[in-house]
Amino acid sequence: MSSKLTIQSIADLAQVSKATVSRVLNGYPHVRPEVRERVSKVIRETGYQPNNIARLLASERSSIIGLVISAGARMVFSDPYFSALTEAVSKGAAANRLILSLFVSYAEGQGHDTLNGILASGLFDGLILTADHRGDAFIPQLRAAGIPFVFVGRPSDAAGVHYVDADNRLGGYIATAHLLERGFRRVATIGSDQNTAGDDRVAGYRSALQEVGLPFDRDLVAYGDYSLESAYNAMRALLPREPEAVFVGSDTMSLGALRALREAGLRVPQDIALVSHDDLPPAVQADPPLTTVQQPIARTGALAVETLAQIIGDCGGFGALQTVLPVQLVIRESCGAAQAIGSR
Amino acid sequence: MSSKLTIQSIADLAQVSKATVSRVLNGYPHVRPEVRERVSKVIRETGYQPNNIARLLASERSSIIGLVISAGARMVFSDPYFSALTEAVSKGAAANRLILSLFVSYAEGQGHDTLNGILASGLFDGLILTADHRGDAFIPQLRAAGIPFVFVGRPSDAAGVHYVDADNRLGGYIATAHLLERGFRRVATIGSDQNTAGDDRVAGYRSALQEVGLPFDRDLVAYGDYSLESAYNAMRALLPREPEAVFVGSDTMSLGALRALREAGLRVPQDIALVSHDDLPPAVQADPPLTTVQQPIARTGALAVETLAQIIGDCGGFGALQTVLPVQLVIRESCGAAQAIGSR
DNA sequence: TCCTCTATTGAAAGCGGTTTCAAAACGGCT
């Protein structure tokens, strides 16, 4: 292995100055096509990669972005949502030739320390953060630091904040509407008040009821924190109300609800129908497979990176970029529709 | 906002040279206590934070490590193993004050490109890689680049390579032994030949059979690729052999096996017992909850980071650090033991 | 008192890029 390649080695090989190599590297003008090609060739042949650190020191740009996941759970990745998101962002970063750093912060108030560390390091061009009611407190700090950032999910106070979100209100609506269409009247829901996604899904549930003239019954609403256990408890609390159907706000929570139902001797969908939200692997793997609202996580992640890349590029030259992606219902067995068709 | 503080401003204020400030900053010796205190005071009062980037550039150390996950699947994180590992490594990195970058490379031969980019960037102090029979090909490249690296899982050719692995052979052994103890004789297995972990688990299965004098029957062994679907197919292939019990080499694969069994009208554990491997969330969430070999993923990740930190520190001054962590059996319902106890 | 040795200290040389600025080269005009 040859010794480390520096911009000087390339300059020597191509018989130009460091400055010219730098120009080629950054696509700046004022380089004769012929020279540009000669330099490019050397770069290609040697596989030279500029040193990011040095580049950053000189230009204040690192090509490194951070993904900050803050969650209440002890084990963040027990919810496949974060896994899927992380993977999507990772792909997006690669596609945009950005290096991705991962930070996972937990409930115990480590969040601010983590973030302080990130900001103090001065290493990052931008940040992607997951939104929950806790994490939203970071926004002033981020603003003060002047670092570009994009939220995945809408923060509580979204004014002037760039974010990419799924249409959770629509999700709650179509899930509930589907159950209502199938003739159920006592439709319960297990929601979450951890983030706006949870709020929105419940709001969608509510509007679907309203549309068909059904009252919003507080006793048919229970809350969980996206964990299986919390939904298990929520479902048990709901059982005495004898719901005919339930819209559960996430696939992981549906697993908990299913367990509570199974223990109570209720069959899904024969005794009670269930529609879930997210369409992550557990939705397919569950027994029965879940009818669920599909959230475009891959696109969300990709778009978050692209949005970030954009605001890093032309810094602050425009308003808040806020995207809401559509969702759609995937019908499987837990709502009873498949059976209905099969038994025709 | 005052103008940016640099080491020079501190030096001026404390009436010493930059070098002395640097010594104080890094806790180096050869500074009079009196001077050290004077400098510290200025630093404290001004709230000066050294610029990490400059520091990195000068010291040729970035404190950034990479986690390189290469997998065959289109969606790596559909296997919660990688999620759990990523989380563990993330925690470990934070604990060691290292910044973690994540790289996910897919089957289509992107692996080498990804790795080339990583190595050429010169940004990383070290790498943690997951081992599969494909990824092992990276070793020569890594060696040539002279970058410290640690494998999670034992590579096929582990000579001189640092790695942290679980005792998969023991895992296969205790899983199978448990089934044999419960009186089953026709014990099948769904293994994998994607990595040494798969090989080892099958080897453990084999040795458990051997110990009780049972022959190794090729027809009772089927292979999957750690995906649910592959295990579903493997289980279906196994069914005509009418096994009384089966040891499945991962929780995700167990989900596939369960599906095949359910479709065949077989109840678990009444008609066929199952022991799984990994003890990831799906093991608890499955119906029935899986008896499974618990793999210490959190410790594996933490240890991988610590090992890496160590070899980054005293570079190459010792032999290969190879750790094999113990595993243990977690008894739930799928093996029938819980029932047995309950029915006493 | 003078000399040697060691603990402190500062000047300056990097680290590997970017960016500024002046010089060189070139083409078109008069």
Add this chain to the structure above:
DNA sequence: AGCCGTTTTGAAACCGCTTTCAATAGAGGA
């Protein structure tokens, strides 16, 4: 041929910190 205005190009400064190395100061010994 002599000028002028563009492009191109390279030399050198600079980003903020670490590290080397020589200089200085102070202590101890002869």
